[in-house]
Amino acid sequence: MTMWYAVAHESEIEDDTPFATEAKGTPLALFRIGGAIYALYDLCSHGAARLSDGFVEDGCVECPLHQGLIAIATGEPRSAPITEPVTAYPVRIVDGQVEVEL
Amino acid sequence: MTKHPSHETYVIIGAGQAGAWIARTLRSEGFAGRILLLGEEPHPAYERPPLSKDILQGRKLAPAAWLITDDILDELTIEMRLNCCVDRVDIATQEVICLDGSVEVYDKLFFTTGSAARLPHGFDTSERAFVLRTLDDATAMAKAMSQANRAVVVGGGWIGLEVAASARSRGLDVTILEVGTRLCARSVPPVVSQWLYDQHVDNGVEIVLNAKIRSYCERNDQVEVTLCDDSRLDADILVAGIGNVPLDGLARDAGIAVDDGILVDSRGRTSIPGIYAAGDVARFDCKWAGLPTRRESWANAQEQAIVVAKAALGHDCEYDTLPWLWSDQYGKNIQICGNPELGRTVLTDPGVSHDARCWAFLDDTGRLVGAVAIDAPRAFRPLRRMLQKGHTDFPTEGWI
Secondary structure, three states: OOOEEEEEEHHHOEEOEOEEEEEOOEEEEEEEEOOEEEEEEOOOOOOOOOHHHOEEEOOEEEOOOOOOEEEOOOOOEOOOOOOOOOOEEOEEEEOOEEEEEO | OOOOOOOOEEEEEOOOHHHHHHHHHHHHOOOOOEEEEEOOOOOOOEOOHHHHOOOOOOOOOOHHHEOOOHHHHHHHOEEEEOOOOEEEEEOOOOEEEEOOOOEEEOOEEEEOOOEEEOOOOOOOOOOOEEEOOOHHHHHHHHHHHHOOOEEEEEOOOHHHHHHHHHHHHOOOEEEEEOOOOOOOOOOOOHHHHHHHHHHHHHOOOEEEOOOOEEEEEEEOOEEEEEEOOOOEEEEOEEEEOOOEEEOOHHHHHHOOOEOOOEEEOOOOEOOOOOEEEOHHHEEEEEOOOOEEEOOOOHHHHHHHHHHHHHHHOOOOOOOOOOOEEEEEEOOEEEEEEEOHHHOOEEEEOOOOOOOOEEEEEEOOOOEEEEEEEEOOHHHHHHHHHHHHOOOOEOOOOOOO
């Protein structure tokens, strides 16, 4: 059964800068695009790299190791070498707290 | 978009990284015909960077390093034949003739035959003397390392340095013999060579520069290397990493233009219509280097292959990706882009942390030509973007 976990305060998540956190031992990378906040599993599906160390551009995060692109909103692969999706978690904001469901 | 009748057959010779990306891209870009991938190795395509790190340090290839799996073959309907040696290609009849006698007729043909390790003069591979090119090479070398105390590495380039670092991590005594005056001289300026030298010395590697080797011999389970100054080194294992040679013989014998690599344009087209090449084996006009170039990097094998597959399907695309490579040694990540070896002026980013480095390299006219970073991906990325976009007027403010 999934549950909602508070993982950060909304004000901590800045545009263009990934935020590393975790819930229940699961590493998470949080992103802000425009008004919305997104959460991805914080490990590239290709190499052993943290997406929270990556670079945000055009709605994608670029893996810091091999420059593969992942769509932040869905976790879908957008460029080689990434071919497998990364888990994207539902996010909601409750009283300024960012909550992630997993 | 051009129509591609589903009765056409595209054959790819070479099931390495470039071959795999051509096969996958042809399908993902809508080619509905038959795709046949022919590989000489017993393994389906995999990424080679982990060989000198993970495999030599006793780990397995990570699942994501396998570029072709049974699931992918099924999903993309790619035919693959392993342990398959191509004997010759007949461009008149458009046939690929394999050593086992089988004949495949192609509509388009892709050479992704890669490169082989160059052997030093007088060096024969054995159970104690190795080169590193394939997964089987790496597996055999790792096994030998597990029983060895001492290694000699011939060649102070990227492969030699990564082998040395992995051997050190397993506790072996290591000596690197480099014929030149500094490490990785072909790809980086002296400041980076010096940093690499210091890293290896700090980690207990003995480095001999200007090392001219006279002979190799094996005796009593030992390998002996004799230098021209009569000094002699003994080791349990010997590794040669002195560069690669392109596997272009098959293309040359078929009548395709080669010159230390198969000559291709920016779309991977060879001198024969309908025949393409990509990856280590392809020599192309590199706009960054300003001359016909082969690149033996992971990034080139992937990116050039993707462009060539798209171009073969009629897409309007050219391969002009900025050269980029990385190396991992002693837990440090080294990234290189552009052509830092052409740099005359070195600028250092003072903003990176103590153990990290980021250098920008400018040519005689002050234009940015390349960058190298050690554990500094955030400082490195803007330089890479500037180079890729052609913004080479470098704002030197803030750099020292």
